[in-house]
Amino acid sequence: xxxxxxxxxxxxxxxxxxxxxxxxxxxxxxxxxxxxxxxxxxxxxxxxxxxxxxxxxxxxxxxxxxxxxxxxxxxxxxxxxxxxxxxxxxxxxxxxxxxxxxxxxxxxxxxxxxx
Amino acid sequence: xxxxxxxxxxxxxxxxxxxxxxxxxxxxxxxxxxxxxxxxxxxxxxxxxxxxxxxxxxxxxxxxxxxxxxxxxxxxxxxxxxxxxxxxxxxxxxxxxxxxxxxxxxxxxxxxxxxx
Numbered sequence: 519x520x521x522x523x524x525x526x527x528x529x530x531x532x533x534x535x536x537x538x539x540x541x542x543x544x545x546x547x548x549x550x551x552x553x554x555x556x557x558x559x560x561x562x563x564x565x566x567x568x569x570x571x572x573x574x575x576x577x578x579x580x581x582x583x584x585x586x587x588x589x590x591x592x593x594x595x596x597x598x599x600x601x602x603x604x605x606x607x608x609x610x611x612x613x614x615x616x617x618x619x620x621x622x623x624x625x626x627x628x629x630x631x632x633x
Numbered sequence: 634x635x636x637x638x639x640x641x642x643x644x645x646x647x648x649x650x651x652x653x654x655x656x657x658x659x660x661x662x663x664x665x666x667x668x669x670x671x672x673x674x675x676x677x678x679x680x681x682x683x684x685x686x687x688x689x690x691x692x693x694x695x696x697x698x699x700x701x702x703x704x705x706x707x708x709x710x711x712x713x714x715x716x717x718x719x720x721x722x723x724x725x726x727x728x729x730x731x732x733x734x735x736x737x738x739x740x741x742x743x744x745x746x747x748x749x
Contacts, residue, residue: 551736551737553739559741560724560739560740560741560742561724561737561739562739606676610736610737612736619666619685620728622680622736624677624678626676626677627677
């Protein structure tokens with residue numbers, strides 16, 4: 519089934535350690551995004567990429583980095599994790615449905631706990 | 634900058650009854666899209682319904698319909714004949730056609746509980 523695959527599903531990480539959350543899509547969408555979801559705050563944009571080779575900062579980029587070496591993959595890296603990065607992370611891509619509508623498709627999320 | 638406000642953090646409804654979730658937004662754009670996403674306990678983000686701002690007719694998807702009031706910048710979601718499977722977080726979201734670095738702006742969500 520076409521869509522977005524995120525890994526890992528869940529992870530516990532010691533503070534100060536690095537971590538890469540993986541995201542792969544098979545829909546050939548140009549635009550991809552990383553959001554974090556926190557209780558009472560909804561989803562907030564961390565980083566985005568409008569096309570392979572380009573990235574940009576969203577609303578809450580500090581402590582995170584991304585790369586976009588190709589169309590399909592958009593990994594999110596925490597260089598030195600801190601407890602405030604405990605969250606659920608969603609990867610998404612934007613593309614046209616069969617009816618021509620632009621919509622975002624989301625992965626299943628990665629729950630990260632930083633202790 | 635666009636903002637989306639959901640003023641009801643939590644709601645509950647009896648099974649088979651109708652419930653309306655509120656959403657307001659702020660934008661200076663004239664052309665945009667509005668969405669409702671459902672997030673059940675499985676955590677998956679599921680698109681429920683989508684509305685284009687230039688369309689006056691309210692979108693409907695089976696038991697889900699919206700009341701889109703462009704002048705008032707209001708976009709409420711009505712769920713008819715509520716079912717236990719409708720229990721979830723519901724997020725209202727906003728997007729402009731060439732949104733670039735702001736693909737979807739989300740509200741903070743409304744947690745809906747359907748009671749048997």
